[in-house]
Amino acid sequence: ETGVTQSPTHLIKTRGQQVTLRCSSQSGHNTVSWYQQALGQGPQFIFQYYREEENGRGNFPPRFSGLQFPNYSSELNVNALELDDSALYLCASSLGTGRNEQYFGPGTRLTVT
Amino acid sequence: GQQVMQIPQYQHVQEGEDFTTYCNSSTTLSNIQWYKQRPGGHPVFLIQLVKSGEVKKQKRLTFQFGEAKKNSSLHITATQTTDVGTYFCAGRGSGTYKYIFGTGTRLKVLA
Numbered sequence: 001e002t003g004v005t006q007s008p009t010h011l012i013k014t015r016g017q018q019v020t021l022r023c024s025s026q027s028g029h030n031t032v033s034w035y036q037q038a039l040g041q042g043p044q045f046i047f048q049y050y051r052e053e054e055n056g057r058g059n060f061p062p063r064f065s066g067l068q069f070p071n072y073s074s075e076l077n078v079n080a081l082e083l084d085d086s087a088l089y090l091c092a093s094s095l096g097t098g099r100n101e102q103y104f105g106p107g108t109r110l111t112v113t
Numbered sequence: 114g115q116q117v118m119q120i121p122q123y124q125h126v127q128e129g130e131d132f133t134t135y136c137n138s139s140t141t142l143s144n145i146q147w148y149k150q151r152p153g154g155h156p157v158f159l160i161q162l163v164k165s166g167e168v169k170k171q172k173r174l175t176f177q178f179g180e181a182k183k184n185s186s187l188h189i190t191a192t193q194t195t196d197v198g199t200y201f202c203a204g205r206g207s208g209t210y211k212y213i214f215g216t217g218t219r220l221k222v223l224a
Binding site for chain 1: 114127143144146148154155156157159161163200205209210211212213214215216217
């Protein structure tokens, strides 16, 4: 096990609603990256937080937002949910940015109906 | 933007046969990482390659980074049923913290 935890495990929401997903990073890791993985696809980078600041963003609209807290845990918020947002949401923690191995959590499976 | 493709998409092998997956980036990479994801699981870090032409081995797994730092490969010798899963490469371009994951190669091993 990596020591990275995510909650909740599963979530069902209705189109138009808002959702908050949570991630606790591995002890000592100060960087959290969020990914969206659709069924049968590779993870797609949403954004990264380093020491409570957004450090880079992928091709996701502004309704995807996040936070990192002083203990380096993180939240992913998605507003105005769409059916295409149904996916596995993964967070990965690392020590620093760049050339550091990423430890993934088990993910949150979000279903939007 | 940067794209990372992997071939093949699927591979079925008999236990004991070798397996190779190839990863190609549209742009030069600063470094590349390889991950394994078991069915229903999450990606697990395998290795990182940084230098041009680098070769690293982990028991039956051999990883290579191309001279131009735009492609990479993972070779498994004498596959076992425990090797089942999807193998992803993830490349990072220079001046960015973003990792672009490849499309993945799903490996099935028949006993």
